[in-house]
Amino acid sequence: MTFIYAMEIFGVAVFAVSGALAAGRKSLDWLGVSVIAVVTALGGGTLRDLLLDNRPFFWIREPMSLYVILISTVATLIYVRYRKPPNNAILVADAFGLGLFTISGAQIAEHTVHSGIVIVLMGAITGAAGGMIRDVLLAEIPLVLRRSSLYATASIAGVIVYLLGVAIGWNHSVCALLGMAVIVLLRLASIYWGWTLPVFHLPHPDDDSQD
Amino acid sequence: MTFIYAMEIFGVAVFAVSGALAAGRKSLDWLGVSVIAVVTALGGGTLRDLLLDNRPFFWIREPMSLYVILISTVATLIYVRYRKPPNNAILVADAFGLGLFTISGAQIAEHTVHSGIVIVLMGAITGAAGGMIRDVLLAEIPLVLRRSSLYATASIAGVIVYLLGVAIGWNHSVCALLGMAVIVLLRLASIYWGWTLPVFHLPHPDDDSQD
């Protein structure tokens, strides 16, 4: 029951709430909302552990996460009956969840792999893949792939800063905090100022049929 | 070649037929229909074994299932050319498949995990995840997440009854039969009387853009 553990539980709860709210735009039933909350909160870490073959998964070893998600989902369902969701607070909390999940995911990957590009990928997957699976289940193109504020891009930047700091020889905990700060600030700045990545349009999208 | 084994094969065949019929509403070609039938029949058990790290998967160890699915699919393709599908019979058979897969999935999970919530989840995944993956491949929000008759909810109720019976000290086989009966009856009753779970609507769905 350390600080790290408390932070993980916070991240799981935040992602469950944002998953439940996303589900609320699609008229799912209560079971559907719970499934989406579970997938959003656990999907990223589970995909990372699946790819790295880290067994058993954290939520099978430690089912506390599942209860936290259920409670968060029920609390969300009740809260929005009476008040509208505090969207700005949720965006800020979600940014902290993203930073936390990404850097802890990169650190877990470091135990198994040594290639920088794989560690960056695993950090980004831990932070962003849960939301991708959520969007796939909601039959939408995942938001992180489309023109929108920076999300997975913030993850990637944060892991690169973390790895550069470690390579220079700085203290690991300092680098982890620095990486998280980069993710949270880049994420919030991109929402506030509307930063996006360029979109890739095929200039001749209809030429396929003419070839 | 026991009774259990025959029941498993029955479940695989039933899920393959219901998968093939769902695919028939989307104008897939014969290969597409076969892929959907395989995914519907094997997806739930495979996801369970993937999450629990039970290797090798049952259909790799025992490829009979794959032949059963192919034969069921071809039989479906031929049958519906001449007669309309016996939808009520299929719904009843599917309910038995759901009960069977769910309880056998929960029992397999019991070998590896001890947490009740994880066993319930694994039972429900074994019964309902194949249909979810089918719907994702058909680019639809999975039916089990939406307002419709009880499906995964029936699974969950059946596993809870099974686990309660075992906790009280009843005979495992009796509890398994009882759990299956709960699932089949709840599923069929919910179809017959139109029982559904409440839907979760965000009361202020458009407020996001105004915040």
Add this chain to the structure above:
Amino acid sequence: MTFIYAMEIFGVAVFAVSGALAAGRKSLDWLGVSVIAVVTALGGGTLRDLLLDNRPFFWIREPMSLYVILISTVATLIYVRYRKPPNNAILVADAFGLGLFTISGAQIAEHTVHSGIVIVLMGAITGAAGGMIRDVLLAEIPLVLRRSSLYATASIAGVIVYLLGVAIGWNHSVCALLGMAVIVLLRLASIYWGWTLPVFHLPHPDDDSQD
């Protein structure tokens, strides 16, 4: 750094380019395009290794593939700014990639499994599943499941020819080349002459509600 290895890298690059071009029809941002390119190029082999429990995955052991994909994606993004994509050349290159991935996937499966139907399935998954996952992320019914030129069907035919050759006692390398030739020729012939598999329509699609 053998011929085989060079061919694998060629296959990865080709699939990354075709993934990036598919993404270009959906207005994704640069990160989204890169994710789709990675998934298209690595998805099939990763799913095969996941199902067969071959660890660690090839792209974690040998991250060269990830750099090849990134370079291919960036080259595609730059190229299509100035010229329209050489679609016919890409279709031919993709057919070679399909043949290569399918037969190498079947050969990898042969190390672990002995059932012919499972080897055929693993070859087809290696060749075609990356494109399926790409289409799922783009919220479309996968092209390989719909009426279109032969793709997974060509894979399946090629693996069957390969396995028949091996069963007769021919040299493994000869059979592999023969299998690849079948796949490439069947794929290109089906594009050129418009060969398709029959579509499965439910004759009474609306009867569900009337039952």
